[in-house]
Every structure is written in structure tokens, then in C-alpha cells.
Amino acid sequence: MSIFHPKGNWYRPPTGTERLWVGLALAWCLVMSITMPWWHFQGKQNAPQTTYEVDPSAFIQRVNQFVETNRVGEMNNVPIVEPEPGGDAYLLGQMWQWYPVLKLKKDQTYRIHVSSADLQHGLSILPINMNIHVLPGYDYVMEITPTTAGEFSLICNEFCGIGHHRMTGKIIVEET
Amino acid sequence: MSTETVKAAAHRVCETTGLSIFLKAQFFVKINAVLAVIFLLVGGIAALLLALTRWSNVMLLNDIWYYRMITLHGVNMLVFWIIFFEMAILYFASTTLLNTKMFSKKLAHVSLALMVAGAVVTNYIILKGQADVMLTSYPPLEAHPLFYLGIILFAVGALLVAFNFFATLYIAKKNKTYEGSMPLVTFGAATAAIIAVVALLHGAAALVPTFFWSMGWMEMMDPGVYRLLWWGLGHHSQQINVAAMVSVWYFVATMSTGAKPLNETVCRGAFILYILFINLAAAHHLLVDPGLSSEWKIWNTSYAMYLAVLASMIHGYTVPASMEVAMRRKGYNKGIFGWFAKLPWKDPGFSAVALSAIIFGFIGGITGVTLGTEQINIMAHNTLRIPGHFHATVVGGTTLAFMGLCYYLVPLIFQKDFYMKKLARIQPWLFGGGIVLMSFGMSFAGTYGVPRRTYDSDFGGAILETGFDPIAHIFLGLLGVGGVIAFVGLLLFLVLIVSAVFFGPSIKGQKMPTWQTDREQKMTDDLISKGYEEEGKDYHIKTPGTIALVLIFLLSFAIYYFANWAALADLWHIR
Numbered sequence: 196m197s198i199f200h201p202k203g204n205w206y207r208p209p210t211g212t213e214r215l216w217v218g219l220a221l222a223w224c225l226v227m228s229i230t231m232p233w234w235h236f237q238g239k240q241n242a243p244q245t246t247y248e249v250d251p252s253a254f255i256q257r258v259n260q261f262v263e264t265n266r267v268g269e270m271n272n273v274p275i276v277e278p279e280p281g282g283d284a285y286l287l288g289q290m291w292q293w294y295p296v297l298k299l300k301k302d303q304t305y306r307i308h309v310s311s312a313d314l315q316h317g318l319s320i321l322p323i324n325m326n327i328h329v330l331p332g333y334d335y336v337m338e339i340t341p342t343t344a345g346e347f348s349l350i351c352n353e354f355c356g357i358g359h360h361r362m363t364g365k366i367i368v369e370e371t
Numbered sequence: 372m373s374t375e376t377v378k379a380a381a382h383r384v385c386e387t388t389g390l391s392i393f394l395k396a397q398f399f400v401k402i403n404a405v406l407a408v409i410f411l412l413v414g415g416i417a418a419l420l421l422a423l424t425r426w427s428n429v430m431l432l433n434d435i436w437y438y439r440m441i442t443l444h445g446v447n448m449l450v451f452w453i454i455f456f457e458m459a460i461l462y463f464a465s466t467t468l469l470n471t472k473m474f475s476k477k478l479a480h481v482s483l484a485l486m487v488a489g490a491v492v493t494n495y496i497i498l499k500g501q502a503d504v505m506l507t508s509y510p511p512l513e514a515h516p517l518f519y520l521g522i523i524l525f526a527v528g529a530l531l532v533a534f535n536f537f538a539t540l541y542i543a544k545k546n547k548t549y550e551g552s553m554p555l556v557t558f559g560a561a562t563a564a565i566i567a568v569v570a571l572l573h574g575a576a577a578l579v580p581t582f583f584w585s586m587g588w589m590e591m592m593d594p595g596v597y598r599l600l601w602w603g604l605g606h607h608s609q610q611i612n613v614a615a616m617v618s619v620w621y622f623v624a625t626m627s628t629g630a631k632p633l634n635e636t637v638c639r640g641a642f643i644l645y646i647l648f649i650n651l652a653a654a655h656h657l658l659v660d661p662g663l664s665s666e667w668k669i670w671n672t673s674y675a676m677y678l679a680v681l682a683s684m685i686h687g688y689t690v691p692a693s694m695e696v697a698m699r700r701k702g703y704n705k706g707i708f709g710w711f712a713k714l715p716w717k718d719p720g721f722s723a724v725a726l727s728a729i730i731f732g733f734i735g736g737i738t739g740v741t742l743g744t745e746q747i748n749i750m751a752h753n754t755l756r757i758p759g760h761f762h763a764t765v766v767g768g769t770t771l772a773f774m775g776l777c778y779y780l781v782p783l784i785f786q787k788d789f790y791m792k793k794l795a796r797i798q799p800w801l802f803g804g805g806i807v808l809m810s811f812g813m814s815f816a817g818t819y820g821v822p823r824r825t826y827d828s829d830f831g832g833a834i835l836e837t838g839f840d841p842i843a844h845i846f847l848g849l850l851g852v853g854g855v856i857a858f859v860g861l862l863l864f865l866v867l868i869v870s871a872v873f874f875g876p877s878i879k880g881q882k883m884p885t886w887q888t889d890r891e892q893k894m895t896d897d898l899i900s901k902g903y904e905e906e907g908k909d910y911h912i913k914t915p916g917t918i919a920l921v922l923i924f925l926l927s928f929a930i931y932y933f934a935n936w937a938a939l940a941d942l943w944h945i946r
């Protein structure tokens with residue numbers, strides 16, 4: 196009885212179907228444990244690892260410089276910026292937009308530095324649904340290779356004040 | 372015994388179980404349960420408003436009140452309702468089940484006062500509009516100092532209750548009020564209390580400096596460090612809930628079917644796994660955070676964490692298996708599932724707990740482990756998939772189990788009977804069904820990337836326009852409908868409980884009225900009072916029905932898990 200104290204020595208290993216289940220459950224846990232490190236080496240989608248410490252004002256400066264050098268157009272008054280394939284790109288989360296619009300080439304790899312000018316933000320790339328957390332003071336480097344072309348939306352999925360649900364951005368991916 | 376007369380005034384003997392109920396402790400069980408239910412109502416009203424706002428064709432609230440209500444909902448449900456109720460469980464499990472008085476009534480009063488003050492202050496400042504920061508209050512987002520102070524006061528109160536609990540265990544052992552080991556339910560409650568101490572210490576480390584910062588006495592804590600510490604509170608709290616919920620499963624399984632744990636070693640071992648290995652699981656909130664290495668993330672979510680998953684998978688077997696053995700012993704031996712059909716489904720306490728176990732395992736557990744996988748989290752972080760998961764664990768699982776316990780708490784502790792028993796029988800189905808629909812709506816909308824904690828899923832007024840597939844909006848509608856159904860189930864629960872506790876017929880001096888036929892109740896009583904003839908002996912357990920159920924579970928788990936890996940392979944390459 197679970198509400199009364201057990202009588203006598205209750206220690207005994209599991210038997211019968213109970214032992215079978217404990218074994219199966221443990222085996223399943225091991226399968227899941229191995230899958231993650233296996234994917235880390237073999238898979239193409241892993242959480243980015245590279246992070247640099249950065250002062251928000253210094254990061255904003257780098258973003259502005261990046262925009263000045265690589266600007267190729269404008270979308271609703273937001274600059275469109277095309278980084279060199281294989282090169283660095285910058286994306287700033289701020290209340291309440293993702294800045295600037297990035298123009299990338301399909302199947303090219305970019306190092307996109309993401310950080311925040313103010314609060315915590317959540318970078319969400321739609322409709323493919325990829326999500327990364329963004330913190331002020333942390334320059335998070337995504338080594339990203341777009342494998343599909345088209346216009347992709349960025350939204351914020353971490354609450355960042357009253358304009359949070361108006362915080363958007365764009366990534367344009369061109370066929371090569 | 373010379374102390375018999377003194378003791379007689381301090382406790383009463385339960386007519387149903389024969390256990391001693393100590394009147395001082397009974398007061399604290401009652402008051403904590405009543406307070407819990409009050410905050411459940413506050414959180415529930417907020418929940419209804421939120422469901423009717425995320426339902427994109429309704430959008431009831433404006434943006435300010437939407438964010439305010441999420442904060443209110445999170446704080447009242449995840450903190451006040453659930454922890455007040457767990458305090459009631461701690462007082463009950465340490466006194467009645469160990470046949471001892473509580474350690475300190477004064478301390479109990481102090482902790483109660485702190486918790487009530489904390490809850491009132493926090494709710495006041497949220498409703499005043501000075502703490503629209505969500506439950507997590509991630510800096511640099513800043514709330515009024517009273518928000519942090521309220522939660523700190525509440526947490527200190529809860530910590531004192533845990534201390535009172537441990538001291539009660541100690542005096543029970545010292546005074547030899549029971550022989551040998553403590554009952555399994557108390558063991559589970561002790562597990563919850565130990566994890567609670569760890570959780571609350573993390574909470575102090577995150578929130579005390581943040582409170583000082585809001586007062587202007589300190590620099591702001593690093594946002595990344597805050598997240599690590601805060602989730603030491605936030606996720607461990609969920610493990611308090613799981614341990615308390617599983618204890619309730621065992622308690623109600625015994626009371627409603629006469630089930631006995633098949634193997635105390637296995638059940639207790641699984642609880643110990645929770646204590647040892649859950650501490651690392653806070654990491655799965657940080658899987659796509661900057662500043663942490665992949666090694667750290669993978670280690671903290673898999674090798675060690677999956678032993679806590681193992682623990683839940685073990686309880687998910689032992690609870691139904693113990694019921695199967697009890698039912699077969701009563702003669703329900705037909706086929707593999709004959710015993711299952713004959714379970715006391717008419718007892719709302721039982722059906723709530725059965726649904727709790729099913730929803731927790733099949734929806735909450737499977738999604739939780741999968742979304743908490745480092746790489747898969749890329750497709751889930753901060754989307755509606757996350758609340759879709761945790762409403763299945765903490766609401767469909769824990770809250771529903773606690774509701775089930777209330778169907779026993781009211782007759783056994785408040786000594787009152789229910790009105791409207793037919794409605795009581797459907798209440799768990801209504802609430803559980805609503806939560807399942809809502810959870811499905813959230814999870815599927817989340818697979819389209821619909822974010823959590825976001826007022827407008829159409830991003831109206833944004834500089835760069837965007838929006839979602841119309842199917843995502845259908846799932847948001849499902850979220851709304853499920854939320855409304857669950858709210859009706861919640862309201863029905865409150866009406867049933869309040870009408871019984873305050874106006875219900877007294878059943879003092881009587882046995883708890885049965886929800887089953889007299890014949891079935893007698894068989895259950897016999898199992899509870901006489902126990903099992905094999906007690907203490909080794910015997911092979913045959914539970915074909917339960918093993919079939921858990922194999923279906925394992926298959927569902929594997930399909931969902933690998934389907935998510937397959938979906939992940941379609942994303943852009945990222946590292």
C-alpha cells in the first residue's frame with residue numbers, strides 16, 4: 196500500500212514484465228542519448244556554438260558599417276544588404292525590428308552575427324521555422340547555408356515590450 | 372498508553388483509512404488547498420482571456436492587457452496555485468501518513484503569512500500594470516521591485532514549509548511513530564520537497580540580485596547568467612510538480628482500486644533518479660542560447676537527463692501495473708484489457724488521475740523529451756510548440772491529478788460530501804479534453820513557427836509585412852476552443868469543490884461515500900486493509916495489459932521522435 200509503510204525488508208530487484216519494461220525504457224534512453232552527439236558530427240543542423248562578448252553600442256557600429264559597405268537597395272525604408280558569400284554579415288535585433296534586410300545566395304555559407312541593442316529577442320526565420328535566442332552583450336555567430344530560395348520573414352519570438360508583435364525583418368535568398 | 376487522552380484531542384481517526392489525522396496539520400492542509408483553488412480561479416480567468424485572444428478570429432484583449440494577462444496567468448498557475456496545493460500535500464504526507472503531529476505550528480503560520488503576502492503583492496503589482504514582464508522576467512526587461520519582492524517572499528514561505536516538512540519527518544523517525552521505511556507517497560512528497568529546496572535556492576540566486584537591481588542597488592545581472600539561474604528555478608519547479616503528481620497517482624491508485632506498489636525498490640529508485648538527474652535538465656531551455664558550448668548543452672540534456680526520463684517511464688508502468696494486479700486479484704481477468712474496462716471510471720478522482728497519466732505521458736512527456744533535444748529545439752524554441760508541451764505536463768498532468776486528489780481531499784479532510792455527482796463524473800473528461808485540444812492547437816500552430824507570448828499572429832502594423840499559412844490560424848482556433856472547454860471544466864470543478872466544502876452535507880463519523888458499487892468498494896477496502904498475502908515475498912508479476920499499453924507508448928514516442936529528426940533535416944544548414 197502506497198499510503199502505509201512497507202513491511203519488512205522491501206529491497207528486491209525488479210522481476211517479470213516490470214524488469215522487461217525497465218530494460219526497454221533504459222535502452223530507449225540510450226538510443227536518444229546517442230542520437231544527439233551522432234547528429235552533432237553527422238547532421239547539417241546544429242545549434243551555433245561561436246559567441247563573442249560585445250558591447251551593444253560597438254555591435255550597432257559594426258552593423259552600421261556593414262550596411263554602409265554592402266547596401267544594394269531598400270525595402271519599406273529598411274536597407275537591403277548583400278554580404279560576400281563566405282563572409283560575415285550582421286543582424287541587429289532592436290525594439291522593434293530586425294535590421295537590416297539580408298540578401299543571400301542559395302547554397303552559399305555566411306557567418307551571420309546576431310545580437311541585440313536592448314532587450315532579449317528571439318530570432319525566428321519563417322516559414323522554415325528556425326529559431327535562435329538573442330541576448331544583448333552576446334555576439335552569436337550562425338554559420339548558415341540557405342538551401343531554399345525565396346523571401347523569408349524574420350519575427351521576434353521572445354517578449355520584448357509592447358511592440359513585440361510588430362517586430363519583423365526579411366531575408367531574401369536568390370538562386371545561384 | 373498514558374498519552375492516549377492527550378493524543379485524542381490532537382487528532383482524529385479517519386473512518387475510511389484508519390489513519391490518524393492531526394487537527395493542527397489538518398488546518399494547514401485545508402487552508403493551503405483553499406488558497407490554491409482561489410489562485411487557480413485567478414489564473415483560470417486569465418487563461419480564458421488569453422485563449423480568446425490567441426484565437427486569431429476573436430482577439431478579445433488589446434495588446435497591453437494580453438501581455439499583462441500572460442504574466443498574471445503564468446505567475447498564478449505555475450507558482451501560486453500549484454505550490455499552495457503542494458504545501459497541502461506536504462502537510463498531509465508528513466503527518467497523517469507518518470502518524471505524527473507536525474513539527475511547528477508557529478512556523479507553519481509564519482510561512483503561510485509570507486506566502487499569502489507574496490502572492491497578494493505580486494498580483495497587485497501585475498494588475499496595476501507595473502510588471503508586464505512575463506513569469507520569466509528576463510532582464511534587461513524590468514519590473515517594479517514589488518514584483519520580485521512578492522515572489523521572493525512567497526518562495527521564502529515555501530522554503531519554510533519544506534523545512535517544517537523535513538523536521539516533521541525527523542521527529543516522526545525519532546519518536547518511532549512508524550516502523551521501518553516511510554510510505555511511498557511520503558517518499559514521493561519528500562522527493563518533491565528536496566527538489567523544491569534546490570529550485571528555490573536557484574530562484575533566490577536569480578531574483579534577489581534582480582530585485583536589488585530594480586531598487587538601483589546593484590548592476591544588472593548578465594542576461595545569459597540570469598537565464599541559467601532562473602531556469603534552475605523554472606524547470607526544477609516542474610520536477611517538484613512531477614514528483615508531487617506521481618505521489619498523487621500512487622495515492623489515488625491505492626484509494627480507488629486498492630493497488631499496491633509492485634516493487635517498492637523500483638518505485639523509490641525512480642524517485643531518487645528524479646532527485647539526482649533532474650538538476651541538469653534546466654539546460655533544455657538554453658539549447659539555442661549564445662555563450663554555451665554544444666558539449667555543455669548535449670551533456671546536460673541527454674546522458675544525465677534521460678535518467679530522469681527513465682524515472683517517469685518507470686512510474687508510467689508501475690502505476691497502471693499495480694492497478695492491473697489489483698483488478699486481476701478482484702477477479703477481472705478477462706483477456707488483456709478486461710481489467711482496464713472495469714477500472715473505477717465512475718470515480719472522478721480515479722478518472723482524473725488516469726487521464727493525468729495518459730496526457731502527461733503520451734502528450735507532455737513525448738513532446739517534452741523531443742523538443743528538449745539540442746538540435747530539434749531549433750524548430751521549437753519559443754514557438755507555440757513549447758506551451759503546447761507544457762500545458763500537457765503541468766495542466767493535463769499535474770493540475771488534473773491535483774483535481775483528482777481534491778475528490779478525495781474533500782470527503783477525507785473536509786469531511787463533506789459532493790452535490791451534483793453526475794457532473795463531477797464528467798468534470799475530469801471536460802477539463803482534460805479541453806486541455807488536449809488546446810495543446811494540439813498550440814503544438815500544430817507552433818510547427819508553422821507561430822510564436823508564443825505574441826499578441827498578434829498577423830504582425831499587423833509591422834514595417835515589413837508577414838503572416839502565417841491559413842492552416843496555422845485553424846490551429847489557433849482549436850487552441851481557443853480547447854481553452855474555452857477547459858475553462859468550463861475548471862469552473863465546474865470550482866463549483867463542485869466550493870459547494871461541497873462550504874455547503875456540502877457533513878459526513879463526520881462516516882466512511883467516505885463510494886463512487887463505485889458497494890460490492891466493488893468492498894473488494895477495494897479488503898485489498899487496502901488486508902493487503903496482499905504475498906506481502907514481502909518475491910513473486911513474478913504478470914501484467915500483460917500494462918506491458919501492451921507501455922509498448923504502444925514507446926512506439927508513439929519513437930515515431931514522434933524520429934519524425935522530428937526527419938523534419939529537422941529539411942532545414943537550412945546551420946552550425
